[in-house]
Each structure stands twice: as C-alpha cells, then as structure tokens.
Amino acid sequence: MKHWIKALCLIPSLACAGEWAGYIEGQGRYFTQEALDPAQTDSTLSLAFEPEYYHAWDDDRQSFIFRPFLRWDSQDNSRTHADIRELLWIHVGDEWEVQAGIGKVFWGVTEARHLVDVINQTDLVENPDGEQKLGQPMFKLSFEKTWGVLDLYALPGFRERTFPGEEGRLRSHPRVDNDLASYESGAGNKRVDLALRWSHSLGDWDIGLAHFYGTNRNPLLQPILNSANEIVLAPYYELIHQTSLDLQATKGDWLWKLEALYSTSDREDVFSYTGGFEYTFIGLGDSDMDLGVLTEYMYDERGDNAPIAFENDTFIGLRLTANDEQSSELLTGVIKDMDSSAWLYNLEASRRIGDAWKASAQIRLWIDVPEDDPLYTISQDDYIEFNLARYF
C-alpha cells in the first residue's frame, strides 16, 4: 500500500502537498439460515479500504479530491471489487461552483428509502440497503443565489449496478449476469444523462425540485439463457424522464419529510412517494440521550406489479443517540408490507473505540415473505454483521 501512495507522490506538486485520510475496515457476516442455493456461503469475511486524498490551492478556490475504494471478500468474487468513488476537481467562485470528474451526490430527506436520489448508481454488493453508491462521471455547474441553489449536471457515462455473484448471499435466484446488460439508448453506457435541481431553505422549510433525463439507475431484470445454458437475469436499462420533489419541515422537535417522484418511460408512467416524520425526545429520562421515533409510509402506484420491494409499506423505527464521548448510536426498526405478511427487521449500531477505531454492527431479518414478493429470494438471507474500522 505504501508503495502505491509513494507512486502517487511522484506526480509532481499534486500528491504530496495535500493530505491523506480514510479508513481500513474488517467485516464479518454470518447468515443464520440455510441458503436457497447450496453454492452460496453461510459466512464471509471481508476487508475494505477507502483512502482519500485532498489538496486545495488558489486560496482554497480550487481543490482536488481522489477517493478510491477497494473491497476484498473471502467468498463472493463479485463483492471483491474496486471503484473510484471520487476523482474530482472543484473550482469555486462567488456564488458559483464547477465540478468535473467522478463524484457523488445525495438528494433527499427520508430515512427508510432514498427515493429521489438518482445521480449515483447503487453499489448493491456492499449492502442490501442500497446506501453505498458508485462514483459517477459528471460535470456540475452550481449557482447559489438568494433564490436558492441551482445545480446543473451533465453525466457522461453510465455505471451498471453491482450484483452479488453466484457464491454470494443477498442475491436473486436466478442470479443477475451483468455481462448480459442491455440498454434502451443506442449509445448504451456511453450516453450523456442530464439533470437539474433547485433547492432552497425558506424558514422552517427545506425544498428541492429536480428533473432527470437519462438511463434509469434501476434496471429491469429479465430471465434469459446465458452462453453456459443457465437461466440468469439480464439487466435492462430504460430511458426515463423523472421529476421529483423533496421536502422537509423542521418544526421544533418534529421533522416532517416527503419525497415524491413522477417518472415516465416508453413502457409506463410511475408515481411514487415516501413520507413521514421523526420526533425526538431530548434528554431522555434526565440523561444526555436522545430518542427519535420515526415513521414513514412508502407508496408506488404499480402496487404488486412494482419491481421494487416497497410499494405499500410502513416503516417504524427508533433512533437512540447517546451523545457520549464514543458517539454511540443505535437505529432499529421494522418495515411492514401492508398487503402481505412480510416484515423486514433492521438494526444498525455503532460506537467509537479510543480515538481512531470504530465498531459497528448490523442485523437484518426478512420475516414471512411470500413467494411473489421481490424480497422473497433474499428472505433466507437473515444476517448479522460486525465491522471494525481503523481511521487514519
């Protein structure tokens, strides 16, 4: 590793003037149930490494960020992967900003799912919650005025979603074969997608309005015979127009949240939303702890035909923030399908150890998932995960 950093330092005036930070993390996952496919593993160990290089010059008006990501997994070859999360040049002016390179963008306000967050592709092999994203090539122009922030994006080059391999858990049956991915656009993964977003804060309200025109980050998965005569799922990426709204009202200890979108493709028009609240009890029982109660409802007008898991589902969760020296946190909750017997249970906890270490754990359980549910194929994949990260 050191040699690699040294090699970067050979690039004159760039690599050695700035600073390195990042983490290395060990992870263990144990799956409590027998897999649907005997090829799949029952437990896995893996290592992740995410260094970040940052350098600013020109009185901080210009900066450069490089953040690669590497994961090695003991069982799943598809989960052993590398990505450039960020490789970005940023130039800041008075009330404007230009970014060029590979970047990561987040849109949205809700917790149970990130509906309107459309710029970056999901790095699904990382975690089934979909919160880990692949770096997206982008050119971004941003204006910050009294009337709000206007972001304009040109997104050259499409990233395909990562899917667990044959040995991996938390995958579909049959598995997805990324070699068979196809596109509606004739330009395939070379198409330049476009997006714009206006966001503003008005008193207690934070609002975002966005439009995206390009290749849908969520593929349709179609059964097909591959060259080895196996049935696999082939991703098909459609072109969509998507208009979205994200809205939060911050009223005392209440946060009211809404994300909604309307998207159109040649095949269908879709209306979908997620909305709810988070209420925080501050200083629980005269302690320093805060307890947040979260409830969100998720809707997709396609109902049971929706290719996504949450089409008429309710999330109820608790967030415990200890406010202690170790920044101990716990988020736990359930998502209940209102149309079927299916439950999803989720727990995430983390705590700093000393100055530079952080321990975290996750539990995810899928309970009583019927066969016609998109989550059925991972419903045998209940797992417990432990992570220990060293930051530098």
Added chain:
Amino acid sequence: MKRLLLIVLCSLLPLTGNAMTPEEQGLEIVREVDRRDTGFHDFKATMTMLLRNKHGEESLRHMRTNALEVENDGDKTLIIFDRPRDVKGTALLSYSHKTGSDDQWLYLPALKRVKRIASRNKSGPFMGSEFAYEDLSSQEVEKYTYKYIRDEQLNSKDVLVQERYPVDPNSGYTRQMVWVDKAEYIPLKIELYDRKKALLKTLEFKSYKQYLDRYWRASEMFMQNHQTGKSTLLTWEDYKFRTGLKSSNFGKNSLKRAR
C-alpha cells in the same frame, strides 16, 4: 460642608442607580458587553477540546470554525470537524437568531448528505463534551433576561455579578450567574444551574487576548461539571478577524465543500 455633601451625593447617584431596577441594570451591563463586541464582521479560529472523565481518562476533539456577524440577527457559523478521525469532514452550519430557534444543517461526508436538524436540541452535549450547543452559540442580548446582583472582586479584578435567565424554554438551564469584568465588559466566569435549579457546571474564561485593538477573546474556556466530575478544556487558537468571509461562504455548497 454643603459642597462636600453635594460631592458625596453625586458620587452615590450611580450606585443607587438613579432609580434603575436591578433588571434594568443587568440589561445595561449586557448591552455594553454587546456594544463592545459588535463590528468584528467575521473571524476564523481553530478549537481543541480536551475531554476528561472522572477517572482522568482523556480524549481530544479538533474543529475549525468560521463565523460571520449578521446585522440585526445572530451570527452565521460553520464548524468543521477534524478529529476524531471517523467524523472528519462532518460540518455543522448554524444561523443563529436573536429570537426563536436557530437554523442548523449537518453535513455527513460518508453519504454526502446535508441534513436539516432540529435545533431545539440545544441543551445536549456538543461532541460528547461538557459544552452544550447553547454554551457555544452566538450570545445575543435577546436570548436572556437579566438581573444585576452586586459588585465584587474576582481574582483581584473588579467585576459586576449578574444573573441571567434563558428565554427559550428548551434551554437546559434555569439560571446563570455571570461575572463580568468591569473594565473590559467581558465574561470571566459563568455558573450554570440545571432545570432542577441545582448547580450543574462552572465555565471559566482564561487567557484573554485582544484582536484588532478592540475585540477580546478567551484562549481557554474551562467547563467543569459538578454533578458528573467530568470536565472539558476548550482551547481557541489561530484567531483571524476580517478574513473576507461573506454570506456566500455560509451556504449549503460551502457546507458540502467543507474539509
């Protein structure tokens, strides 16, 4: 004799307050504190917190702060966290207000997410320290009501002692005793009383330095929690005033760029 009496009477007048109530006197003191600290425009500084628990175990926090004075309202501040390393790049943007809750946004670098947070939570520990957010946020006249108590000496300095009472019902305090330096109108010590009116913490301001020949800033703020035995020493360094910061340095894009 008559003349002497007149002199004695005149010199007594300020003390008897010319019929000023203790509340009016308290407000006069804090207005003078505020008047002397107005006009700095903006500053940058680094903050180091040394947290110590009752067993003597220590941990460190490093932050950088940028602040902008806003006319007729509270300051805008951007705090960027450097250590512990797992929170490096996390940043907190606050628009404080003279009345009502402050507006706050937290930037989480791992998700690149800007979150508007409920700023009514001002009484909880800031970064696990003995400082609450309300101990660190911009001190506006309107955030308290006041009452002058007495003149006395503190560490051989003449001080004005006053009480102040938070206006915001979400404050973690019912009462604060403030020792104000009579010559420079800067706070030297604050005793903070909790919701049960018991003494919770004492804050001491040390090593004051003067910037731009006018503005006094304490280089050290020591907060002792009397109920838990924990303490936090906050050290301020590298103060730079009038650095050219503008309102556009305190927007959402600045928050996302913060490093």
